[in-house]
Amino acid sequence: MNRRWIDLFSRLFTLLTALACFSLVAGVALILGDVVLNGLKHLSWEFVSTAPKTGMTEGGIFPALFGTVFLVLLMTVAVVPLGVSTAIYLQEYAPAGSRWVKLIRMAIQNLAGVPAIVFGLFGLGFFVDFVGKGIDRFFFDGALTFGQPAILWASLTLALLTLPTVVVATEETLRVVPRSHREVAYSLGATRWQMVRRVVLPQAVNGILTGTILAVSRGAGEVAPILFTGAAYYLPYLPTHLNQQFMVLNYHVYVMATQSPDVDATLPLLYSTVLVLLMLTFALNFAAIIIRSRLRRRLKAGR
């Protein structure tokens, strides 16, 4: 091949890669632009603070917004301690190089590859039917209390789904804490737990929060796991107990898009709901990033 052809190829390839990059950016811009432009029209304080009315053709999304935040908070409360403890055990306590540890680690990583709908069905079978019904039988004389789809079960199912994210991210940061730091702690008379608590965990806060951010964004976006475990099609009231169903934004979007009696009347609401969902996800991410950088600064300053 002569020089000119090579030149041409090289240019062509540059063009192709640039085009690929551009189409990606353009795609995101289009989606965001469409959502923002159309969504802003209907967005108002009233929209975010009232419940849907007349078959979702009027009113707002407050119950869904509330449900989403509540759900994600519950999920975080469940997944962070569990995930962080698991990572600490695997990295700090379990015998290094043991076959069982490798197996467990592999299982956790494979958990991340399980389709979300499978988690939904598992949640229904395990949490709702097995755990929930079990609780009812033993503590409530069989009266239906926990043996039904509920925000508790939905958040636990989501926690299971996001567990690998937290475990992997935490393990990653535990691993980079230098061995020399651990030895210093031991040489000063630390027990293993004291070493973990005083030396390893403070340096791992970053990674734990990164894992939490990822888990929160993923959890806030998933519909399938909560479909059978607690998300409600329509609920005129807010969940006040852990065993109640709840509305949630992303499921609400689906419901509005497919089940509305009057598509044209619902469409503007739909746009605004999507916009709110996006803003909420960004806000959650942003909050976590701020917390993280604060903690990092505090750690650097040596508190």
Add this chain to the structure above:
Amino acid sequence: MTPPPALQEMLRVEALSVKTKNATLLDRVSLNVREREILSIIGPAGSGKTTFLRCLNRLIDLEGGLSVSGKVLLGEQDVFDDAVDLAALRRRIGMVFALPTPLPLSIRDNLRLGLRFQKSSGPGTLEERIETCLRAASLWDEVKDRLGESAQKLSGGQQQRLCLARTLMVRPEILLLDEPCSGLDPISTAQIEEALQSLKDQMPVVLVTNNVKQASRTSDRTAFFLQGELVELDDTGRLFTAPRDPRTADYVSGRFG
């Protein structure tokens, strides 16, 4: 020249061996650490100096796949006894590592670290103790006004002196140093050596060093290790001027190592 009988033996090591599956890292080493002395351990890389040191406070436990035999007696207690409280043992035998390892904390919190691991920290206020230990490590004047700053902002030499002070904070009975000056400039090295000289009256110092000159100028006795074996142990003056073993002579005169 036998040492005056008044010098008590703080640590007795009897036939200490460390083996991996197919190599011997330490071969039946016996030696004693006396009070008020600096005992240097010299030898080329891989001679078992660090392994020996890490046996004394059982930091060796952190490495898997090693079998240790022999005794290390601290007072009447065998360090390798299963009933030993490791945390308490390591408080009694303090250690400074080869590289300065300040944790990403403030200077003060680095110093307090060891105290956080124990229930009662003993007499004296924290501030007094911090000052005493920083003075003992000849670092006080340089950091007294910025104890709240990050320890990792200090220079390498300052960091290593901070590590020394951090070890002193838990009031060890014996001080182990593993090539503490290997990464330091001559001035910092001199400051550390000076600190050790004034510390040895309170606690014996075991100084592993790959710097023969450091051993000759700072220590009272010197032990020469080679391939896991204790070749010779003698008063520093005699070991350097009239070694009994030809291998020692070769090493201290710089013919190898």
